[in-house]
Amino acid sequence: MRDPRYDILFEPMAIGPVTAKNRFYQVPHCNGGGYRDPSAAAEMRGVKAEGGWGVIFTEQCEMHHTSEITPFIELRLWEDKDIPMLRKMSERMKTHGGLAGIQLAYSGINGPNLYSKEVPLAPSAMPIRTFTNDPVQARALDKSDIKDLRRWFVNAAKRSKDAGFDLICLYGAHGFGIFQHFLSRATNQRSDEYGGSLENRARFVNEVIGDIKDAVGDTMGITLRVSLDETIGDLGFSNAEVRDFIEMNKDLPDLWDLAHGTWEDCSGPSRFKEEGAQEQLVRGIHELTNKPIVGVGRFTSPDVMAKMVKTGTLDFIGCARPSIADPFLPKKVEEGRIEDIRECIGCNMCITGDMTMSISRCTQNPTFMEEWRKGWHPEKMNTKGDSNNVLVVGSGPAGLEAAWALCRRGYDVAVAEAKTEIGGRVVREAKLPGLSAWGRVVDYRQYQLSQRANVDIYLESELDTDSILEFGFENVCIATGAKWRADGVARQHVVPMPIASGAKIYTPDDLMDGTIPEGKVIVFDDDHYYMGGVLAELLAKNGADVTLVTPSAYVSDWTNNTLEQIAIHPRLVDAGVEIVLNRGITEIHADHVVSNCVYTDRTQRFECDAVVMVASRKEENALFDGLKAREAEWADAGIKSVKIIGDANAPGPIAWATYAGHRYARELDGDDIGDALPFRREITELALD
Numbered sequence: 001m002r003d004p005r006y007d008i009l010f011e012p013m014a015i016g017p018v019t020a021k022n023r024f025y026q027v028p029h030c031n032g033g034g035y036r037d038p039s040a041a042a043e044m045r046g047v048k049a050e051g052g053w054g055v056i057f058t059e060q061c062e063m064h065h066t067s068e069i070t071p072f073i074e075l076r077l078w079e080d081k082d083i084p085m086l087r088k089m090s091e092r093m094k095t096h097g098g099l100a101g102i103q104l105a106y107s108g109i110n111g112p113n114l115y116s117k118e119v120p121l122a123p124s125a126m127p128i129r130t131f132t133n134d135p136v137q138a139r140a141l142d143k144s145d146i147k148d149l150r151r152w153f154v155n156a157a158k159r160s161k162d163a164g165f166d167l168i169c170l171y172g173a174h175g176f177g178i179f180q181h182f183l184s185r186a187t188n189q190r191s192d193e194y195g196g197s198l199e200n201r202a203r204f205v206n207e208v209i210g211d212i213k214d215a216v217g218d219t220m221g222i223t224l225r226v227s228l229d230e231t232i233g234d235l236g237f238s239n240a241e242v243r244d245f246i247e248m249n250k251d252l253p254d255l256w257d258l259a260h261g262t263w264e265d266c267s268g269p270s271r272f273k274e275e276g277a278q279e280q281l282v283r284g285i286h287e288l289t290n291k292p293i294v295g296v297g298r299f300t301s302p303d304v305m306a307k308m309v310k311t312g313t314l315d316f317i318g319c320a321r322p323s324i325a326d327p328f329l330p331k332k333v334e335e336g337r338i339e340d341i342r343e344c345i346g347c348n349m350c351i352t353g354d355m356t357m358s359i360s361r362c363t364q365n366p367t368f369m370e371e372w373r374k375g376w377h378p379e380k381m382n383t384k385g386d387s388n389n390v391l392v393v394g395s396g397p398a399g400l401e402a403a404w405a406l407c408r409r410g411y412d413v414a415v416a417e418a419k420t421e422i423g424g425r426v427v428r429e430a431k432l433p434g435l436s437a438w439g440r441v442v443d444y445r446q447y448q449l450s451q452r453a454n455v456d457i458y459l460e461s462e463l464d465t466d467s468i469l470e471f472g473f474e475n476v477c478i479a480t481g482a483k484w485r486a487d488g489v490a491r492q493h494v495v496p497m498p499i500a501s502g503a504k505i506y507t508p509d510d511l512m513d514g515t516i517p518e519g520k521v522i523v524f525d526d527d528h529y530y531m532g533g534v535l536a537e538l539l540a541k542n543g544a545d546v547t548l549v550t551p552s553a554y555v556s557d558w559t560n561n562t563l564e565q566i567a568i569h570p571r572l573v574d575a576g577v578e579i580v581l582n583r584g585i586t587e588i589h590a591d592h593v594v595s596n597c598v599y600t601d602r603t604q605r606f607e608c609d610a611v612v613m614v615a616s617r618k619e620e621n622a623l624f625d626g627l628k629a630r631e632a633e634w635a636d637a638g639i640k641s642v643k644i645i646g647d648a649n650a651p652g653p654i655a656w657a658t659y660a661g662h663r664y665a666r667e668l669d670g671d672d673i674g675d676a677l678p679f680r681r682e683i684t685e686l687a688l689d
């Protein structure tokens with residue numbers, strides 16, 4: 001059972017008037033569902049309760065309509081009408097003895113109020129600071145506004161109690177919550193008793209916590225989430241000031257929830273941040289306060305977690321992403337099943353659900369946010385259907401997840417892989433700069449499959465149509481992946497672009513196979529996710545003189561959604577890569593390319609020895625097409641179904657592939673649902689008048 005080294009993680013701990021059953025603390029995290037998908041979000045939290053988390057929080061909950069962050073979809077607690085939806089969530093959180101927490105957010109200088117059309121209110125008048133540079137400014141709160149705001153917090157706290165929560169987290173971190181806006185000299189330039197000295201800047205949070213404690217503090221624990229450093233130098237709420245603030249207000253909240261810095265710091269991707277990256281910033285704070293502390297750091301290792309508690313650095317282990325990748329992490333530690341933990345890879349795909357206002361996905365856990373929509377449970381599969389066996393062709397993330405989910409359903413599974421190792425694109429990409437943690441996608445599945453008697457993996461087994469028909473598996477799952485195109489077809493060019501003979505073109509596959517061009521190299525990025533930037537870094541590290549050309553206004557544009565873009569650009573600059581934005585490439589010659597401005601079409605010549613083409617990928621679907629063409633022979637061969645999944649079907653990020661593999665496994669032998677919607681959803685209730 002449990003390793004005694006981890007006993008400390010299971011000690012109960014009080015947070016004000018309530019007690020958490022253990023030290024596993026799911027800090028608030030977004031999920032892209034929020035108020036639009038309340039039951040999906042509630043069920044997701046409920047699964048975490050089942051997985052053993054001692055504390056489970058909502059995402060940020062907008063506590064008053066005068067401050068909201070449309071277009072981003074979070075929760076809302078604007079009136080009593082919102083209570084039932086939140087009660088459903090708190091009830092699910094408490095099913096296994098966990099504490100239910102709600103994070104109350106008043107976004108102040110961060111909320112443009114695009115939906116409510118209210119004039120934003122903030123400590124000082126200035127432009128709204130969000131991702132979208134909205135042309136909106138906030139008005140400074142006057143004394144009567146501050147009184148109103150204090151009352152609104154009390155109203156929200158009472159509603160939170162009504163909704164069944166045990167804990168309230170007041171949001172003052174990541175630049176997003178009004179408590180930070182008051183505490184920081186950057187956003188609080190007031191000259192009254194709420195501005196100036198730290199004592200004055202801390203007045204508002206003291207007042208609100210006092211008010212809330214008076215109203216609900218006898219039964220609810222009140223936590224305060226602040227960032228360990230605003231990361232804008234001395235003008236901001238620096239680590240030194242955070243320490244002064246905590247020392248001056250030792251007993252203010254029932255627990256200090258210490259986030260890292262900006263959201264980009266706090267949710268730092270593995271490409272740029274190690275596990276426990278905030279340790280320096282949090283060390284020693286414990287001695288300044290009598291109250292418990294929770295901190296984050298993409299913790300996936302129970303040894304690191306236990307060390308954090310044993311050394312007195314933290315009292316609770318805060319997890320957002322690790323709890324998404326494996327909602328059963330605490331339970332697995334408790335049951336001594338450390339090797340079964342599905343570790344977060346730090347890709348930040350989950351965050352894109354929030355940033356794109358869609359619904360979140362997790363690369364490692366394809367059931368995330370599908371717990372209610374599709375009835376998918378991260379640890380339990382549906383029972384086996386009528387057929388008995390499956391041949392999975394290809395062992396990339398799609399094939400491996402399909403095999404892992406299928407064998408849990410009870411099918412006999414054979415995986416055929418052409419190469420000498422399993423893992424497909426993942427093992428190749430994990431060797432690129434900064435992406436080694438991505439290898440966990442394969443490591444986890446490889447180990448799990450090795451523990452199962454009903455799975456066989458055949459390496460160096462490139463299958464063709466004849467061999468598949470000869471084998472006679474009942475079900476064939478084609479997961480043969482995709483290859484990068486060399487002809488430039490992507491977004492700028494929808495047909496192959498003009499490439500002169502003698503031009504040296506390399507694809508990402510060539511580089512991952514070890515053929516790395518030297519000299520003056522142009523990386524043309526019309527893919528816009530991580531690959532172009534990563535390869536530019538690889539080439540520069542290898543000594544090439546690299547220019548990255550992209551039609552986008554940002555290098556690795558889509559990584560704005562994974563919070564990485566802000567770190568990628570400086571990393572490339574530091575590596576000596578020249579970045580050319582807003583330009584495409586119209587012609588490639590042996591010693592130069594012709595580049596066009598995306599706005600004016602004016603051209604410019606760039607000398608080069610080689611071009612790395614990061615355009616799009618072509619699905620490897622010949623095997624599937626070959627089998628389809630011979631459908632008449634399937635019955636004689638004993639084949640009932642042939643399906644194509646993952647990149648072979650339509651190339652996408654790794655999370656798309658694990659999702660496709662999982663879905664294939666769930667739906668095998670399932671009922672034909674015809675034209676019905678393949679997931680549940682909620683729609684807005686119509687008003688009676």
Ligand code: ADP
Pocket residue numbers: 393394395396397398399400416417418419422423424425426461462463464479480481482620623645646647648654657
């Ligand atoms: P996905 O992301 O969809 O899982 P990948 O490209 O990562 O796709 O993986 C596809 C895997 O399929 C690769 O490891 C490749 O070697 C393997 N593969 C491709 N064609 C065949 C084939 N005909 N027989 C066996 N394995 C194949």
Ligand code: SF4
Pocket residue numbers: 321322324325343344345346347348349350351361362363364365
């Ligand atoms: Fe971790 Fe990536 Fe899953 Fe997010 S999507 S929880 S970063 S593995």
